[in-house]
Amino acid sequence: MxxxxxxxxxxxxxxxFLALLPSGPWEIVSWRVILSLVFCLIxxxxxxxxxxxxxxxxxxRLLAWTGLAGLLIFVNWTVYLIGTLTGHVVEASLGYFxxxxxxxxxxxxxxxxxxxxAQWVAVGIAVIAVLVIVIGYGSFxxxxxxxxxxxxxxxxxxxxxxxxxxxxxGLTLESAWLTPFAAALLIWVGMxxxxxxxxxxxxxxxxxxxxxxxxxxxxxxxxxxxRRAPLSVLGxxxxxxxxxxxxxxxxxxxxxxxxxxxxxxxxxxxxLVVLTVDQFAHARRARGVSDVVEPI
Numbered sequence: 001m002x003x004x005x006x007x008x009x010x011x012x013x014x015x016x017f018l019a020l021l022p023s024g025p026w027e028i029v030s031w032r033v034i035l036s037l038v039f040c041l042i043x044x045x046x047x048x049x050x051x052x053x054x055x056x057x058x059x060x061r062l063l064a065w066t067g068l069a070g071l072l073i074f075v076n077w078t079v080y081l082i083g084t085l086t087g088h089v090v091e092a093s094l095g096y097f098x099x100x101x102x103x104x105x106x107x108x109x110x111x112x113x114x115x116x117x118a119q120w121v122a123v124g125i126a127v128i129a130v131l132v133i134v135i136g137y138g139s140f141x142x143x144x145x146x147x148x149x150x151x152x153x154x155x156x157x158x159x160x161x162x163x164x165x166x167x168x169x170g171l172t173l174e175s176a177w178l179t180p181f182a183a184a185l186l187i188w189v190g191m192x193x194x195x196x197x198x199x200x201x202x203x204x205x206x207x208x209x210x211x212x213x214x215x216x217x218x219x220x221x222x223x224x225x226x227r228r229a230p231l232s233v234l235g236x237x238x239x240x241x242x243x244x245x246x247x248x249x250x251x252x253x254x255x256x257x258x259x260x261x262x263x264x265x266x267x268x269x270x271x272l273v274v275l276t277v278d279q280f281a282h283a284r285r286a287r288g289v290s291d292v293v294e295p296i
Contacts, residue, residue: 001225002221002222003221003222003229004237005218005221005225006222007218009214009218009221010218011240011242012248013080013084013214014248017085018084019204020211021085022196023196023197023204024189026078026185027193027195028211029077029185031182031208031211032077032212032215033175033179033182034175035213035215036211036215039212039215040171040175043216044169052166053169053172056164056169062161065161066161066165066173066174066177067173067177069161070177071177072151075146076146079147082143087253087255088143088255090245090255092147092245094144094246095145095148096151097246097272098130098144098268099148100272101122101271101275102148102151103155103156104122105123105152110156118277122272122275122278125270125271129265130145130264132260136259136260136261158170167222171219
């Protein structure tokens with residue numbers, strides 16, 4: 001339930017960000033970083049996590065990894081906001097559909113893992129899907145691919161960090177690394193287009209003030225779910241968010257879906273089915289081997 005709620009909240013993010021108009025992506029991402037830091041500092045105080053946080057601060061390696069994670073998630077958040085606020089919610093959902101396949105690809109390219117045949121088939125189908133969208137639709141899906149790869153690398157960095165950094169401490173450090181840049185970005189927005197916080201009504205101001213909680217709560221729910229749920233369950237739940245985003249983009253916001261786009265998305269969904277079925281089959285075989293008892 002924790003993980004499901006996390007993906008459910010992520011799925012409705014487009015509607016929240018659209019409700020923040022006339023705020024632009026640069027202002028929203030700046031407030032998101034700064035208010036996430038405030039939210040996490042309060043969470044650390046309530047959960048009495050300062051001791052564990054202090055241990056992390058004394059480890060330069062972990063600090064460096066959290067800095068890199070912060071940079072990746074900042075790019076991810078910014079591109080997602082640009083996509084949502086410029087009428088590309090469907091393409092953003094494509095990025096998170098592709099993400100599991102990108103994760104598999106990174107396992108080969110970065111971690112030098114060996115893929116099973118079905119995994120290679122899934123990767124191949126996904127590549128064909130992107131080519132169909134590029135050639136048939138006439139545009140390069142840079143939003144989708146940027147989201148898929150930045151979140152894929154973010155997961156890779158989190159894997160390097162491992163259990164040494166808990167969810168609250170990790171997000172606190174990532175936000176802290178980014179806060180000076182976010183503050184400078186906010187000053188730049190104020191000098192150019194103008195900051196909208198407090199100028200578009202009290203309702204808008206309250207919604208924007210919730211950006212920290214909107215960012216942190218799903219991450220904390222996901223961390224709680226990831227510690228309890230089997231990986232196979234998480235693998236299926238991760239499709240809740242992009243499915244909701246796709247539905248919002250097509251049927252709520254009325255974004256255009258050409259035949260080429262439908263074909264491209266259909267190919268991605270086929271690749272995900274292949275990947276999921278193979279994952280379940282591999283997990284079942286692994287359990288079967290572990291259950292075998294050697295005779296004495």
